[in-house]
Amino acid sequence: MxxxxxxxxxxxxxxxxxxxxxxxxxxxxxxxxxxxxxxxxxxxxxxxxxxxxxxxxxxxxxxxxxxxxxxxxxxxxxxxxxxxxxxxxxxxxxxxxxxxxxxxxxxxxxxxxxxxxxxxxxxxxxxxxxxxxxxxxxxxxxxxxxxxxxxxxxxxxxxxxxxxxxxxxxxxxxxxxxxxxxxxxxxxxxxxxxxxxxxxxxxxxxxxxxxxxxxxxxxxxxxxxxxxxxxxxxxxxxxxxxxxxxxxFSDVARGTAAIGDVLLEARGLSGQVKPRDVDITLRRGEVVGVAGLLGSGRSSLARLLCGVQPAAAGEIRVKGEPVSIASPRDAIRAGIALVPEDRARQGFVAFHSVESNVALPNLAAVSKGGFVDPRRVAALAEAAIKRLRIKTDSRGAAVRTLSGGNAQKVVIAKWLATEPDVLILDEPTAGIDIGSKSEIVTLIRDLARDGKAVLVLSSELQELLAACDRILVMSDGRVVRDIARHDLDDPGNPESVDALQHAEQKLNQAMQEARGGPAR
Missing domain, CATH: 3.40.50.300 (P-loop containing nucleotide triphosphate hydrolases)
Incomplete structure (x- = not known):
């Protein structure tokens, strides 16, 4: 039967x-x-x-x-x-x-x-x-x-x-x-x-x-x-x-990046376990992706750069000056912000409103005389909603009532409100629909055009290919490849859907070679 x-x-x-x-x-x-x-x-x-x-x-x-x-x-x-x-x-x-x-x-x-x-x-x-x-x-x-x-x-x-x-x-x-x-x-x-x-x-x-x-x-x-x-x-x-x-993702127009001065450098950066002896450079107007298999050390790299985990060795420079980043507060002061991988646990307070979530890392900016000024909070939230086109009934709506894509925009908005020079996004489109994914990637490209340096860590290769100017391949805690995005293009038709799949195959092959296994 x-x-x-x-x-x-x-x-x-x-x-x-x-x-x-x-x-x-x-x-x-x-x-x-x-x-x-x-x-x-x-x-x-x-x-x-x-x-x-x-x-x-x-x-x-x-x-x-x-x-x-x-x-x-x-x-x-x-x-x-x-x-x-x-x-x-x-x-x-x-x-x-x-x-x-x-x-x-x-x-x-x-x-x-x-x-x-x-x-x-x-x-x-x-x-x-x-x-x-x-x-x-x-x-x-x-x-x-x-x-x-x-x-x-x-x-x-x-x-x-x-x-x-x-x-x-x-x-x-x-x-x-x-x-x-x-x-x-x-x-x-x-x-x-x-x-x-x-x-x-x-x-x-x-x-x-x-x-x-x-x-x-x-x-x-x-x-x-x-x-x-x-x-x-x-x-x-x-x-x-x-x-x-x-x-x-093929709808996202990458355009030509206007690369500027170096905003963030890491030299010989190592954690207690991972990453290991990592060198990276992020320039103004540049989107750099990090690809790697599970356990490659991508998220650990982000946490080190943002002070969530302590560095065991190495140096971080911001705008050419060495900085000590021992906590997220140090990173924020240095102009570095992290949009974490687990937005539900680390990115927002689900039962709080959009405006209170946006205000959380910006309390000094919205306070007057030691007290939070509701008018400043409202203005900050309204500006964020407009800037990122967050779909919400009001700034007072609880974040838990928003779609996944709009909730992610709230997380990005609250860190953009700190006015960082460097924005690090860990799995920025995980668990959101295809329309919202394209919106987030378009936003990333817009931030680069506004002069930010953006580091994107993702397990979704097409996301990296749509968003990034360069892609670093990590394996076992180390950066083993630094690939210019245009080197992955199909020279015959770089803007087609098939071209994106062609680039994905080449990037996947590079990842598998870095791991020492066959490409799928």
Missing amino acids: TATAFPDAVRMTDVSKHFGGVRALDGVSLDVRPGEVHALLGENGAGKSTILKILRGVQPPTSGTVAIGGTPLTTFTAEAARAAGVSMAFQEMSLVPTLTVAQNVFLDREIKRGALIDDRAAIAESRRLFAAMGVAIDPTRRVADIPAGHRQLTEIVKATSQPCKVLVLDEPTTALSANEVERLFDYVRQLRSRGVAVVYVSHRMDEIFRIADRATVLRDGKHVVTAPLADFTLDSMIAAIIGRRSRG
Whole structure:
């Protein structure tokens, strides 16, 4: 019997969800088959999160029905959905930082020997689960002490550590390198072969075409289309998502960089572990990218430059003068600002307003006589909203109510308000939709034209290619290549979509050669 002969793993019929007068979902139907990878696509605010919350039992629908494996879901709680066979790896991870990897994997489902928790068995089983995915993560380490990519893989292993009929993967690759993505895809194919239905949510179009069997697109809370991937082209998929034709990152005009004087230099910069003996130079009007596989030391480099981590050796110069950067405050005084990788935990205060988030690192500028001046705060926020075209009902709206792209703009805005000469962005478009990605990259190019020096660290190669004038390749904590962006262009047609893919292949090859492995 074929997989499609069984009842649908998920059947959501005419589902609507209202929040007061706001209709987040409007009569949406979704069916996912056993042994299928089904992509759920849409811009931030399209209704994806709402439909996933209903599927996970976190919220009941206002109307409509939900069935798992042919059985109606009548009680909408996380426990009921889990019992029905639904498991989810969250984009905003559900891990407890102070617990070990193994303790997180089996949280609320602890392995016991008699009445006691059997930590040894949990560690051994965690190792087996990570081995099945093809990754080596120490299950005895605290989650707070492991890199973001390892936390993401731990979240996925936690979701798959229990039998499930339906696995929801929400932006599962935002912190993963190309090699780690390959291992995850192999693992997803194993699950698919065992009849598990996978709902795959991602804003990375290349991943969708590689891993999904069918796709459903939502827009403004409504169903737009469901079709096999073979029926889509990249252009038609983006058009369905955003409601108009777009070439994604290829729409971003890089233009010719007007490179000026040196703003930031690092010589022999080393951390306690990584990076190692790094030399970099950033000039006014220049966007420099940093590419590297998981563990290459990209984020550690950013944290050293911004005083989040102490340097073990080396020198940092700003505008030719040596500076001591032992804290983020020192970096801000030196004109360096960091937009961190984990915006939800490190970038903003979710329940605070746009204006209070923008004001946080700028309290001295908005204070008078030792007291915060509400008029100055309002003026600063309004200027930021206008400058970055942040879509919000008002400056008093909580950041948690904004789309991912607009929330990221708030993080960028608050640091731009400090008037830095050097802006460092770590994974600036992770987890946001294709339209917002292009907006962020366009903003980066605009900042360079305004005379900033911008350092962009990203695992998304097309983002680096669209944004950057030069790209540094890191491996094992060291900068091993410094590649001019134009050296990656297709001389025959440097502005085409195919040319961007051509450049991506060349950059990926350089990264793999730096690691000593074959290019994919």
